[in-house]
Amino acid sequence: MDVPATTPDDAIGHRARLRSRLFEHGGETLPDYELLEYLLALAIPRRDTKPLAKALLREFATLSGVMTADAADLARVKGMGETSVAAIKAAHAIALRLLKTTTSDLPILSNWQALLDYLRADMAHHAVERVRVLHLSSRNQLIRDEVMNEGTIDEAPVYAREVIRRALQIGSAAIILVHNHPSGDASPSRADIQITRAIADAGRPLGVALHDHIIIAAGGHTSLRAQGLI
Structure with missing residues (x-):
């Protein structure tokens, strides 16, 4: 299960800085582990999620590998629970929905x-x-x-x-x-x-x-x- 540990003040400040960079410059300015860290923080708000984000990237090699991993495989990573697994699968489903909508709007061969x-x-x-x-x-x-x-x-x-x-x-x-x-x-x-x-x-x-x-x-x-x- 997700561990609702208390987030230290420095982690709270770090999260606020991530949010500010995301708003001001978009996700392109954040490395993969920070994007994943912030996504996990939405699911586990009282925990420092940077170590968990880095553990997932070590396990699945890339951000794409994390997002497309089976729920059961994600859950086997220490610290991952139902809420954090669901957050990753929901984010992946949204990304696929957006991409699929783009492919459906125009003829396939011209898109x-x-x-x-x-x-x-x-x-x-x-x-x-x-x-x-x-x-x-x-x-x-x-x-x-x-x-x-x-x-x-x-x-x-x-x-x-x-x-x-x-x-x-x-x-x-x-x-x-x-x-x-x-x-x-x-x-x-x-x-x-x-x-x-x-x-x-x-x-x-x-x-x-x-x-x-x-x-x-x-x-x-x-x-x-x-x-x-x-």
């Missing part, structure tokens, strides 16, 4: 960077492989974003027939296949290339175009379309 930002924020640090399909209208606007499958640390099976059948049910004019590599390496495997081509071949005679297959990883992303593999 590519916003799409990549959303996918990386949501998927880059998942500990298991997840396959999702973005369903697009004839105007290339996002009409549905669905997780098709989750697997082990390095495999999430997906079948071409299932993907195209679902696209026909929804009425998608086109789809984008997305999955993550928990290894951190976004390079496509032979199986990635094979399933991409199978889905493209299955959709083509039925009027469902496969625009791309994007692999997301902590180390970056790969577009199979850009690689000439579709």
Whole structure:
């Protein structure tokens, strides 16, 4: 559980200075540990949260790693309780909602960077492989974003027939296949290339175009379309 220890006066003053910098200059002036420290302070106001923020960054390596970590993994860090875990997951959910709204407002193909930002924020640090399909209208606007499958640390099976059948049910004019590599390496495997081509071949005679297959990883992303593999 969260420990409601009394916050020393110097920590209170430090927190006030963080708040002042946040208001005056925005979050860009605060390093990752201070942003996380202040977020945790909102959940645990009577505690010096700097040590906890630094412990989380040591455990999960980056701020993105902290925000995308599973609730159970966050809770295993000493000092983290339900309130502080919920604060981190709520902040992550808000960030994803904002990014997803941006991707939904404009045609996907003319808003590519916003799409990549959303996918990386949501998927880059998942500990298991997840396959999702973005369903697009004839105007290339996002009409549905669905997780098709989750697997082990390095495999999430997906079948071409299932993907195209679902696209026909929804009425998608086109789809984008997305999955993550928990290894951190976004390079496509032979199986990635094979399933991409199978889905493209299955959709083509039925009027469902496969625009791309994007692999997301902590180390970056790969577009199979850009690689000439579709």
